Amino acid sequence: MSSWFSPKTEKRTSPIEGRGLFARHAIAAGEVVAVKGGAIMDSAAFARVRDQVSPAEIQIEDDLYIAPRTAEEVEANILCLNHSCRPNVGVRGQITFVAIREIPAGSELTVDYAMIDGDPAERMDCACGDRRLRDDRRRPRRTHGVLVRRAGVPQSHHGR
Numbered sequence: 001m002s003s004w005f006s007p008k009t010e011k012r013t014s015p016i017e018g019r020g021l022f023a024r025h026a027i028a029a030g031e032v033v034a035v036k037g038g039a040i041m042d043s044a045a046f047a048r049v050r051d052q053v054s055p056a057e058i059q060i061e062d063d064l065y066i067a068p069r070t071a072e073e074v075e076a077n078i079l080c081l082n083h084s085c086r087p088n089v090g091v092r093g094q095i096t097f098v099a100i101r102e103i104p105a106g107s108e109l110t111v112d113y114a115m116i117d118g119d120p121a122e123r124m125d126c127a128c129g130d131r132r133l134r135d136d137r138r139r140p141r142r143t144h145g146v147l148v149r150r151a152g153v154p155q156s157h158h159g160r
Helices: 043-053 070-079
Strands: 011-014 019-025 034-036 039-042 060-061 066-067 088-094 098-099 108-111 142-145 145-150
Touching: 039 043, 043 066, 043 088, 088 108, 098 108
Parallel strands: none
Antiparallel strands: 011 019, 019 108, 034 098, 039 066, 060 066, 088 098, 142 145
16 A cells, blocks of 8 residues: 655655655656555544644545555655645646656655645645745636646646
8 A cells, every 4th residue: 555656766855845755867757756555535534543644645535535544654655745836746637646847867856735735725834945936826726626737737636
């Protein structure tokens, strides 16, 4: 039930926040970099383990999560994809993370949490370092429950 990671990636200390996922080797645009693993559970089951496993979960539907079942499963499941307002990784479906442009070796892989976070009430202080931070008007728009990037690429509406 662990997540899958491309052999071209590795987890290590991040200048953005805590630990991050990095390119060990160059990654081509469109290449799958990770697939989220874990147990599928409803919101009641997730509420029972939230304090032990968060932020290693991804909300995949309004009442469904994919998450580690215990604290011991967190390391094998957590993706360590930090936020960036200018990400190099996007989401195909709800659990497949794909390079959205060429990623040079040594670069940190990042995702825009606005693309994958299903809870509009959840806020965070951005630490990505992009001087051109966007305001809420630049957040992706929702179309029938799917977030759509400005470029028109559909993205998942849940998860992290």
